[in-house]
Amino acid sequence: MHSPVAEHAVELATARKDIVRIATAGSVDDGKSTLIGRLLYDSKAIFEDQYEAVARASKGDHVDLALLTDGLRAEREQGITIDVAYRYFATPRRTFILADTPGHVQYTRNMVTGASTADLAIVLVDARKGMVEQSRRHAFLASLLRVPHLVVAVNKMDLVGWSEEVFDTIADEFSAFAAKLSVPDLTVVPISALHGDNVVTHSANAPWYEGPTLLHHLEHVHVASDRNLTDARFPVQYVVRPQTEEHHDYRGYAGTVASGVFRTGDEVQVLPSGLTTTIAGIDGPRGPVDEAFSPMAVTLRLADDLDVSRGDLVAKPENAPTATQDLDALVCWMADEPLRPRQRIAVKHTTRTVRAMVKELAYRLDVNTLHRDREATELGLNDIGRVRLRVTQPLFVDDYTRNRSTGRFILVDEATNATVGAGMLTPAG
Incomplete structure (x- = not known):
């Protein structure tokens, strides 16, 4: 059940037809919840009493904005954020739907879920740690899922004395990695989510940074041209x-x-x-x-x-999708029981559900090194690999790189009706 604020925000945006979907990702303790809390607070998307309750619960000098987003107390006590939480906030220019996905390796599937419909992904990096394995993983998943715009928010810049050198090193390293992944649009912003520097307003602490603030970029990034208006x-x-x-x-x-x-x-x-x-x-x-x-x-x-x-x-008859019973796809496996060749499974593609059999597993992909393990015999939980499936009835598909809606599908366990995988129809490379 959405709050009246969320419903009103979505209604407003629908009237303006300007909704931007954002996926956020970061490693543990990179300050992601604080950043989301800062965006919600500074864009007035929360009520005063919510803010006051959080202020009372906070310890120390600062209001702990992370408490606005880490809603489940049990999860806070364990120190982990689970599943994908969707939050809504609006500015006079746009309405945003924010998919907050966990940073832990074991939640790759949640990142896949949150990013599959996103227009833009924000990857948070701790300025003290620089680009870690998880940062690469998140950037790779964003490019795999064809998220058109990637923003790297270099957080906790206040803890490295707003060093331009530290920022440049991270920005260069990320740009080099993104070049390998064919990321079409990369923006790197130095921020302090805790203090609000460069999140909504420019910070005097970084006179050397001449780019946009994070919110300004979110408000002005051009997303309409990313949508496929060619293939009806x-x-x-x-x-x-x-x-x-x-x-x-x-x-x-x-x-x-x-x-x-x-x-x-x-x-x-x-x-x-x-x-x-x-x-x-x-x-x-x-x-x-x-x-x-x-x-x-x-x-x-x-x-x-x-x-x-x-x-x-x-x-449209002159521009129809491909009708096929053979699917060659990159699959992110989301179940404890592994995916193996000869397995029978259901495929849900747009509104059509058909039965299928796994013909072969071509390789398992190491998300961190991009290495392809062609000896792999199964896909375990959160693994990604190239899988070939044969379906019982034709599906009408497009290449995922061209059309994210008709180029993806989900895999369903017929016995339990649980979603066990997500697939992207991309050319074998």
Whole structure:
């Protein structure tokens, strides 16, 4: 259940169509919770009484902003943050949905979950420790998941005397690593989350830094052009047939536009049947609209009475996705029981679920060194590897590098219905 503040923030952003999804990652004690608390507090996304409660609970001179985000007391006592927590905050320019993912190695799957839909990832680095193994891991996962913008927040700069040299060393090292990963956009910002330096306002402690503050960058980073507006893809989620007198002949297909643009009058093709028709109308939550694009949730009305059901995909005939029963993907395994060849499993791709068999494990990837272990016989919890699957019915897919919505899928254990893996359809390299 979201708070009224969160709901209002999302409603505002939807009206402005300017939602930016952010994934945050950092090693233990890099100050991630403090940074998120600082963004929430400085953007007025929390109530005064929340702040006062935190101020009372804080020890020492500073208000412990981490208490705003590390909500579970049991988890605080153990000193770990679990799962993915989503937080909302808004500024007059934009609304942000923040996926707060844990920094521990054993929670790679959570980072994959949080970053798979993100427009931007913030990787926190402790200025005293520099770039550690976890920083590389987080940067690699962000690039693997094709997060278009990466921000490295070099935190705790106050503890290294705001040394320009320390900052430059970390920035250079990270840039060199990012170059190997084909990260399209990298920004490095020196901050102190505890004191708020360079988070919302420029700090006098770093006169040598001429770049934007963290919030300014988040507000101005250009995310609209990252969205795929070329490949029209609409997975059908639900068939709408109201059983009322006045709407007895209404038939619509509800879902969320995965990518591309659909307009009334467009010629479209329904897969798997391959039949073509035109769009008679598009209904949004507040009535008819002329066009629909990602990530709008709409109902399409088609000119012809075709047999369309959940799991079908509406696309443009001249630009259809690939229909295939062989999936070659990078898979992040999320279950205690390992993934092995010959295993039977369910694949959920957009709104379509099919049965599959694991044909082979080509290699297991070492996320820290990027080494490919071709001798590996299984994928354990949090492992990432290249897996080939054969599915029982065709799926309509795109390359993940081109279309994140139709280029990914999840693996489901048929016996327990638990999600056990996430896959990205990328060319074998």
